[in-house]
Amino acid sequence: MSQLPASAPDNAGAAFAHINAVVSPTIDDLKLMVFLEASGLTAYEELANSAPNAAIGELLRANGREEMAHAHRVSKVIKRLTGEDFPPPTAEHNRYAKPSGRGVDRQMLEYLVSAETSGNDLYGTWADNTADPEAAALLRQNGKEEIRHAERAAQAITLLDA
Numbered sequence: 001m002s003q004l005p006a007s008a009p010d011n012a013g014a015a016f017a018h019i020n021a022v023v024s025p026t027i028d029d030l031k032l033m034v035f036l037e038a039s040g041l042t043a044y045e046e047l048a049n050s051a052p053n054a055a056i057g058e059l060l061r062a063n064g065r066e067e068m069a070h071a072h073r074v075s076k077v078i079k080r081l082t083g084e085d086f087p088p089p090t091a092e093h094n095r096y097a098k099p100s101g102r103g104v105d106r107q108m109l110e111y112l113v114s115a116e117t118s119g120n121d122l123y124g125t126w127a128d129n130t131a132d133p134e135a136a137a138l139l140r141q142n143g144k145e146e147i148r149h150a151e152r153a154a155q156a157i158t159l160l161d162a
């Protein structure tokens with residue numbers, strides 16, 4: 001089973017603060033990112049379950065599924081760069097996959113638009129600083145999909161009072 005690096009922060013907030021400041025990821029950073037992306041499935045499912053209507057729930061669930069796909073893609077990057085198998089953890093084995101207790105409202109969705117857009121910028125920077133072209137392409141693909149997540153969150157805002 002994949003283990004977080006010993007230096008990994010205790011909670012998701014601290015882990016995101018670390019990862020958002022990374023310009024050129026180490027393998028430990030990529031491992032942390034696998035766990036954070038995998039936690040995105042749990043986070044989006046929790047939000048979807050509290051969505052004010054089914055259409056918003058579906059948009060959030062789609063984002064959650066793709067966050068787990070991102071975790072798998074970052075695992076592929078690790079495999080390519082090091083040969084190590086580092087599959088995404090299940091929620092039970094992921095300290096970052098914890099309920100937040102936050103519901104869906106305009107402020108939350110606006111936060112998601114901004115965070116997902118920043119996610120694309122982050123992956124773009126990482127790809128620029130990754131010499132291996134195939135690994136860089138995988139990171140860039142995740143970034144492209146973070147833009148789609150921002151678009152879904154923006155669409156959800158338009159459905160708030162529907």
Ligand SMILES: [Fe+2]
Binds near residue numbers: 037066067
């Ligand atoms: Fe993601």
Ligand SMILES: [Fe+2]
Binds near residue numbers: 067119145146
């Ligand atoms: Fe995302």
